[in-house]
Amino acid sequence: MNDFTNSTDLLETLFDELSDSVEAHFGNNIDQLSIADTIKRASSIQGVVYPLNVEVIKDIVKIANTHNLVLHPVSTGKNWGYGCAVPPTECDGRISIIVNLSKLNEIVYFDAELGLIELQPGVTQGQLYKFLQDRNADFLVPVTGAGPDCSILGNALEKGYGITPISDHFQSIISINAVLPNGEEYKSPMSEILEEKGYHAAYKWGIGPYSDGLFCQSNYGIVTSATITLARRTPEVMSFYFWLPESESLESIVNSVRNILSIPSLGVGGINIINSTRTITMNSTLASLRNNRNTNPLDPNEIEKYASVHNIKSWFGFGAIYGTKDSVKSAKKFIKKQLSPSTVRILFINKAKLSFLQSAVSYLPKVCSENVTTLLEKMGKGLSMMAGKPDEVALPLAYWRARNPPPDENLNPARDKCGLLWYAPIVSMSGKDCDRYVKMVTDICNVYGFDAPITLTSISPFAFDSTLPILFSASSTTESEQAIACYKALYEAGLRNGFVPYRIGSGQVQLFNERQLSAHKLTRNIKSSIDPNHIISPGRYV
Known part of the structure; x- marks a missing residue:
C-alpha cells in the first residue's frame, strides 16, 4: 500500500490518471474563489475537480467509493446566499472534494x-x-x-x-x-x-x-x-407597477393579487410585492451610503428619509402580462380594476411606451430628469428581465452591508465578501398571514441587528415565497455568527407560526435534518440503498 503523507498527495495520485478529462486542484492549489461563500464559516474542502466530459464522472464516483472520499457536486457554485459551493459540514473527517460541473456547459x-x-x-x-x-x-x-x-x-x-x-x-x-x-x-x-x-x-x-x-x-x-x-416569447410583454398607500396591512392588496392569479387566461407571470427596506437595499447608490454607516439596521426615521428623497412607498409591487396585443389590453383592464382600490398609483409599460418616455426626458428640467432617467433605466432592465434577458439588476442588494460598494459590472457577492443569507419561507396568500409574517421577521431582525428587506413573490394563486436576505459583512466573524443566530431564530419562529422554508442553504440544512419527519425514514432508506458509502453530499437535505 502506498504511504501518502497527506490528503493532497493521495488526491493528486488518484486523479493523475484522469488528467486528460478532469481539471483538478488540491490543497494549496485550490482557487479560493471556487470555495468562497457569502458567510464566514469553516470549510473542510481539500480539492476541487472540474469534469471536462460526462463519462469521467463515473470514474470520479468509483474513486470516491474505493477510497472513502466525499463528493459535493455543484453546477457553477454561484448559489449566492444558500452556501455557494461550500457543502454541509457532516463529513465525519473524510476527505471532501467539490465536483464543479461548470465546464460541462454544452x-x-x-x-x-x-x-x-x-x-x-x-x-x-x-x-x-x-x-x-x-x-x-x-x-x-x-x-x-x-x-x-x-x-x-x-x-x-x-x-x-x-x-x-x-x-x-x-x-x-x-x-x-x-x-x-x-x-x-x-x-x-x-x-x-x-x-x-x-x-x-x-x-x-x-x-x-x-x-x-x-x-x-x-x-x-x-x-x-x-x-x-422554455416559455414561448409572446407578441406583447407589458410590465405593471403599483404603489401602496402608507398602511400597516397588506390584506387588501394580497386579495387583489390572488384574484388576478386565479385567472390563468390573463397571461400574468409571477407578481412581486416588496417593502421600502428591500427597495432601498437594492439601490446601489444608497448602498454606498450604507457602507459608511455603523452596522445597526436602518431605523424607521432613516427609512422614511430615504423613501421621501427617492419617492419610495412603504410597499411596491410589479408583474408582467404576456400575450397578444388584444389579450394584453383585456388583461390590463382587469388588473387595473383589481388593483385600483388598494393602490395609490398603477403604471403599465411596454417597450414602445418606455422608448417614448425615455425620449421625452430631455424636455424635463435637469433636477427632475436625472431621477426620472434612473427610474426609467431600472424599469427598462426590469422589462427586459421579464422578457427573458438575464441581468445583474438585483445583485447590488448583496452589497448593502459589505465593506465596499458593488462594482459597475461582473458582480460576485462571494468574491467581494458580501454577507448574504437567505430565509425563504412559504407564506399563504392570505392578507392576515402576510401581516403576521411581516411583523414576525421585522421584530426578529431588529433584535439581532439586521434590516428586514422583504419580498413576497407569488408562486401560485395560493402562496407566496418570501425571500428575506440577512445582509452583513462576510469578512466579519462576529457578523457572520450573528447572521446565523438570526436565521435560526427566524426558522424556529417561522415553524411555530406556520411559515416553513421551501429551500435551505447548505450551512443551515441541519435544522431541517434534525427533525424526525416521517418522510426522513423513506428518503434515508433510499439514500442508503443507492449510496451505501454516503459519498455524495452527506447531510444535504437527506
Missing part, C-alpha cells in the same frame, strides 16, 4: 419548434440567452435575480423560480440524466424508451413512479443534463 439538443432544450449543468442564463438570440428563437430564458453567470439547472434542481410565464423552474424539467453514487446511470423512464428510437420526451411525468423528483433538493446523484421546456 447545449445538447434544441427543438426550435417546441421549445424543448437539453442542457448540461454548466449552462448559464447568459449563455442560454446568447444561444437563443443567435438563432432568433422565440423563447424566453427562465431568468432569476442571481444574474447571467448562474446555472439554469442548478436553480431548477433547487426548486428555484422566477417571474417569466414558467415561474416554477423545476416544473419546467421534462427529463433528467444522472450518475448515481453506485456508478450506475439514471435516465428518465419515458425519455430512455423514446431515445432508443431517436425521439425525445415532451411530457414531464413520464410513466410509473415519478423518480425524477428524487434529484430535486437531494444528494441521490450527479445530474449531468436535463431537458427543460
Whole structure:
C-alpha cells in the first residue's frame, strides 16, 4: 500500500490518471474563489475537480467509493446566499472534494419548434440567452435575480423560480440524466424508451413512479443534463407597477393579487410585492451610503428619509402580462380594476411606451430628469428581465452591508465578501398571514441587528415565497455568527407560526435534518440503498 503523507498527495495520485478529462486542484492549489461563500464559516474542502466530459464522472464516483472520499457536486457554485459551493459540514473527517460541473456547459439538443432544450449543468442564463438570440428563437430564458453567470439547472434542481410565464423552474424539467453514487446511470423512464428510437420526451411525468423528483433538493446523484421546456416569447410583454398607500396591512392588496392569479387566461407571470427596506437595499447608490454607516439596521426615521428623497412607498409591487396585443389590453383592464382600490398609483409599460418616455426626458428640467432617467433605466432592465434577458439588476442588494460598494459590472457577492443569507419561507396568500409574517421577521431582525428587506413573490394563486436576505459583512466573524443566530431564530419562529422554508442553504440544512419527519425514514432508506458509502453530499437535505 502506498504511504501518502497527506490528503493532497493521495488526491493528486488518484486523479493523475484522469488528467486528460478532469481539471483538478488540491490543497494549496485550490482557487479560493471556487470555495468562497457569502458567510464566514469553516470549510473542510481539500480539492476541487472540474469534469471536462460526462463519462469521467463515473470514474470520479468509483474513486470516491474505493477510497472513502466525499463528493459535493455543484453546477457553477454561484448559489449566492444558500452556501455557494461550500457543502454541509457532516463529513465525519473524510476527505471532501467539490465536483464543479461548470465546464460541462454544452447545449445538447434544441427543438426550435417546441421549445424543448437539453442542457448540461454548466449552462448559464447568459449563455442560454446568447444561444437563443443567435438563432432568433422565440423563447424566453427562465431568468432569476442571481444574474447571467448562474446555472439554469442548478436553480431548477433547487426548486428555484422566477417571474417569466414558467415561474416554477423545476416544473419546467421534462427529463433528467444522472450518475448515481453506485456508478450506475439514471435516465428518465419515458425519455430512455423514446431515445432508443431517436425521439425525445415532451411530457414531464413520464410513466410509473415519478423518480425524477428524487434529484430535486437531494444528494441521490450527479445530474449531468436535463431537458427543460422554455416559455414561448409572446407578441406583447407589458410590465405593471403599483404603489401602496402608507398602511400597516397588506390584506387588501394580497386579495387583489390572488384574484388576478386565479385567472390563468390573463397571461400574468409571477407578481412581486416588496417593502421600502428591500427597495432601498437594492439601490446601489444608497448602498454606498450604507457602507459608511455603523452596522445597526436602518431605523424607521432613516427609512422614511430615504423613501421621501427617492419617492419610495412603504410597499411596491410589479408583474408582467404576456400575450397578444388584444389579450394584453383585456388583461390590463382587469388588473387595473383589481388593483385600483388598494393602490395609490398603477403604471403599465411596454417597450414602445418606455422608448417614448425615455425620449421625452430631455424636455424635463435637469433636477427632475436625472431621477426620472434612473427610474426609467431600472424599469427598462426590469422589462427586459421579464422578457427573458438575464441581468445583474438585483445583485447590488448583496452589497448593502459589505465593506465596499458593488462594482459597475461582473458582480460576485462571494468574491467581494458580501454577507448574504437567505430565509425563504412559504407564506399563504392570505392578507392576515402576510401581516403576521411581516411583523414576525421585522421584530426578529431588529433584535439581532439586521434590516428586514422583504419580498413576497407569488408562486401560485395560493402562496407566496418570501425571500428575506440577512445582509452583513462576510469578512466579519462576529457578523457572520450573528447572521446565523438570526436565521435560526427566524426558522424556529417561522415553524411555530406556520411559515416553513421551501429551500435551505447548505450551512443551515441541519435544522431541517434534525427533525424526525416521517418522510426522513423513506428518503434515508433510499439514500442508503443507492449510496451505501454516503459519498455524495452527506447531510444535504437527506
